[in-house]
Amino acid sequence: MIASAALVRSAEEALGPLQTARFLSWWDSQVAATDEHERLRAEAELMWSDALSDRELFGAVVDASGRTGDPGVARSLVLLRNLMLPHQVPHALRARIVELESAVETRFSRHRGVVRGNEVDDNEIERILRESDDSAERREAWEAAKTVGAAVADDVRELARLRNEAARTLGYRDWFALALATDELDEGKLLATLAEADRVTVEPFARWKTRLDERLAARFRCAPGDLRPWHYADPFFQETPAEGAVDLDPLFAGKDVVALARRTFDGIALETAGALDRSDLYPRAGKCQHAFCIDVDRAGDVRVLANVVANHDWAETMLHELGHAVYDLGFDDRLPWLLRCTHLVATEASALLFGVLAGSSDWLEHVLEVPPAECGRLAGSLRAARVTELLVFTRWVLVMNAFERALYADPEGDLDRIWWELVSRYQLVTPPDGRMASDWAAKIHIASAPVYYHTYLYGAIVALQLKDTLEAAAGRIVCASSAAS
């Protein structure tokens, strides 16, 4: 028993600093995508991978598993094994994967689409897709959002081949199966959950989508059958267009989204000031255009990267990322390093729980300070909008999951065609006529957060359970006193 505990402690002492170095260099590469940062990041990533590839240590971890009576040590051994398993492959293969992942992410961070001759960022593309009534301009913006796909597709396909090679070396069917196994998810249960999610959403989604298309057709003065992907309000139709919900953006015009997010957490006595101070929150050239929260050292250095502009989406995203941050900051300092993290589904649930507040009447009234009478008027449609959001989101998760399963089942397959088949089937979106492009590769998760998307679906389910529990115990999540702070 003592030997197992000592083994875990010495592994933690070796891995903790390497993970911190790796996360710091990753952070640098995301806030400024320079060649130097890409190189340093790949170096740190490889040092981390080298440490995890240690065969002797891995053998000792496997031997010790199941032999300890201490539940903390037993859990640490499981986590260590899952962490180390994907790295038990030849150095050259690991090095090639790290190098490609770094290169692809750098290209994502640097890439900007072109609309009407001007380079535009994702925020500008989304603005056009929300506001423009000009179908030609919308099409150009949508196509601009996909050009990054063409720039990275070959490398993403190669990454899938290499990841599969690694998984097969370890005796797994493919990377999809290995990723689920090391995330402690049962593939049969996941597929059953997704099939059930498909079954219960297929009809309500189709009904809602028909009404949405009628409204969009009226707006764009065309027949519903002439609607194409650029007529929806974001490049992947993963969010609800204002026509199908409530347009909250006007309420956010001129507001300080970061201050609102901070005030939300202040109201329930969760500290976010330190994390916000370390964060990088506004758009800039050469910076990752997405959003994430990272726990750099499991000892308080938690940061958020975002590209905030004053709209509802970014309010939701800031609440989401700070929902991760407060979760990471909430670990008991006395826990050993390996145990200062929990399953991805749990942290995603915390993030989703807070993110959706930006669309709740309680939050609009008490944090954004929208007059109570207006919130009262909005309350019914906000609830309906939330239902719609979950429908749209679930259909999108079904696309992503089915696509990644197909990608890893056969990286040589006709992925461009498979992508549009899935989009048509699950999202009921008509593909652009005769389009031949790797639009799937424009979704950054496929390259840099592989086999992750189901975590959002499970997270959303757990978030609803947390919400019910919190409301039963405390009445509400938004604290009225927050408005005064």
Ligand SMILES: [Zn+2]
């Ligand atoms: Zn998240």
